[in-house]
Amino acid sequence: MKTFEVKTKISFGENSLARLKELKTDRVFIVTDPFVVSSRLIEYIEKPLLDANIKFTLFSDVVPDPPIDKVIKGVNAVLSDKANCIIAVGGGSAMDTAKAIKKFANGIDGGYNPKLICIPTTSGTGSEVTSFAVISDTQNGVKIPLSSEDMLPDEAILDEVLVRSVPSNITADTGMDVLTHAIEAYVSINNDEFSGALAEKAVEICGQFLLRSYADNNDIHARRKIHIASCLAGLAFNSASLGLNHGMAHQLGAKFHIPHGRANAILLPYVIEYNSDIRKATKSQKEYRSCVRKYCNVARILGVSNLNEVTTIRAIVSYVQFMMQEMNMPLKVSQILSITKEDYFASIEEMAENALKDKCTATNPRVPTKDEIIEIYKKIW
Ligand SMILES: NC(=O)c1ccc[n+]([C@@H]2O[C@H](COP(=O)([O-])OP(=O)(O)OC[C@H]3O[C@@H](n4cnc5c(N)ncnc54)[C@H](O)[C@@H]3O)[C@@H](O)[C@H]2O)c1
Numbered sequence: 001m002k003t004f005e006v007k008t009k010i011s012f013g014e015n016s017l018a019r020l021k022e023l024k025t026d027r028v029f030i031v032t033d034p035f036v037v038s039s040r041l042i043e044y045i046e047k048p049l050l051d052a053n054i055k056f057t058l059f060s061d062v063v064p065d066p067p068i069d070k071v072i073k074g075v076n077a078v079l080s081d082k083a084n085c086i087i088a089v090g091g092g093s094a095m096d097t098a099k100a101i102k103k104f105a106n107g108i109d110g111g112y113n114p115k116l117i118c119i120p121t122t123s124g125t126g127s128e129v130t131s132f133a134v135i136s137d138t139q140n141g142v143k144i145p146l147s148s149e150d151m152l153p154d155e156a157i158l159d160e161v162l163v164r165s166v167p168s169n170i171t172a173d174t175g176m177d178v179l180t181h182a183i184e185a186y187v188s189i190n191n192d193e194f195s196g197a198l199a200e201k202a203v204e205i206c207g208q209f210l211l212r213s214y215a216d217n218n219d220i221h222a223r224r225k226i227h228i229a230s231c232l233a234g235l236a237f238n239s240a241s242l243g244l245n246h247g248m249a250h251q252l253g254a255k256f257h258i259p260h261g262r263a264n265a266i267l268l269p270y271v272i273e274y275n276s277d278i279r280k281a282t283k284s285q286k287e288y289r290s291c292v293r294k295y296c297n298v299a300r301i302l303g304v305s306n307l308n309e310v311t312t313i314r315a316i317v318s319y320v321q322f323m324m325q326e327m328n329m330p331l332k333v334s335q336i337l338s339i340t341k342e343d344y345f346a347s348i349e350e351m352a353e354n355a356l357k358d359k360c361t362a363t364n365p366r367v368p369t370k371d372e373i374i375e376i377y378k379k380i381w
């Protein structure tokens with residue numbers, strides 16, 4: 001038996017932050033990052049809370065790739081505050097920090113089980129509707145994907161007013177994260193018709209609106225669409241999980257602090273090639289891996305479907321790289337890292353071991369060996 005459930009209530013579209021005025025609570029604990037405070041984006045959250053006479057405490061210590069020590073600091077703060085609602089405002093890092101704070105605080109005080117509301121300010125991770133949180137173990141240079149139903153947000157608010165300020169480079173990174181979520185959920189061994197429908201719509205919106213959203217911050221229509229696509233892709237992978245692309249990207253983030261979406265984008269063409277197992281030598285193959293049909297559907301939705309499976313897989317790979325070039329993204333890690341090739345190659349074995357153990361890799365459509373992962377890490381230099 002399979003089940004499909006969407007527990008998170010989603011408010012979206014223009015003026016959706018007005019939902020905050022309706023909250024049945026007297027005090028909230030806000031988890032956010034310093035940019036959201038310094039840019040005064042936080043006022044979009046504070047205003048409706050003040051209007052509704054809801055008191056709040058601000059915890060703004062979130063940093064990208066949230067490390068465990070920041071989570072512990074947040075746990076201590078929330079346990080002394082005991083607000084009955086936590087509101088996360090920010091990108092994946094703020095939302096994941098809030099989820100981990102809620103989970104660990106409940107682990108210490110079993111009676112403390114606040115409501116969790118996530119308000120994304122980037123259109124990327126879909127964390128507002130997932131039971132995942134990615135926390136960094138900075139000492140060992142690894143990212144730890146946590147997954148627990150207790151971390152599934154009760155509510156998500158998608159108001160495009162918060163993503164207008166996202167600069168083009170972050171729009172590119174986070175937008176490619178959305179596309180990677182949708183494609184990985186779609187080809188995951190856990191995919192089904194429900195997650196598939198959500199993933200297909202997210203792919204379609206990315207194809208139609210990502211470049212528009214990148215090109216113009218004030219294209220509110222495109223920004224709203226990509227904000228919704230991010231959430232749709234989150235719902236898809238919350239059910240179907242992800243794959244090798246994320247398993248490998250987590251290691252690049254933990255080791256070299258490559259922004260999450262950028263790491264995913266660089267890997268995506270190589271992981272599609274690897275998963276589909278279509279090379280020149282397979283041109284005469286009669287049967288392809290089952291994920292090839294899925295990738296061909298993705299190509300059809302993106303309008304790059306081609307004469308046969310071989311050329312269609314090539315077309316998706318070219319499409320991904322075309323999108324990256326249009327958005328001035330690096331295609332290789334050597335374009336970003338300020339270390340030598342030798343130093344990068346020296347890290348590969350450990351990254352491959354950790355990618356193999358990463359929870360996301362378990363649902364990849366092709367079971368990778370360590371040597372195959374090493375090959376992909378080498379190819380992206
Ligand atoms: N929980 C999940 O399901 C899930 C899924 C994918 C990724 N992740 C994790 O999420 C994190 C990445 O999240 P992210 O890509 O949203 O980045 P982020 O939260 O790290 O934010 C990136 C940068 O964008 C800035 N920013 C945020 N909102 C902005 C706005 N409106 N205008 C201008 N700048 C803004 C932030 O201050 C920060 O400097 C990684 O740790 C990744 O591992 C989690």
Ligand SMILES: [Fe+2]
Pocket residue numbers: 125177181246260264
């Ligand atoms: Fe992601």
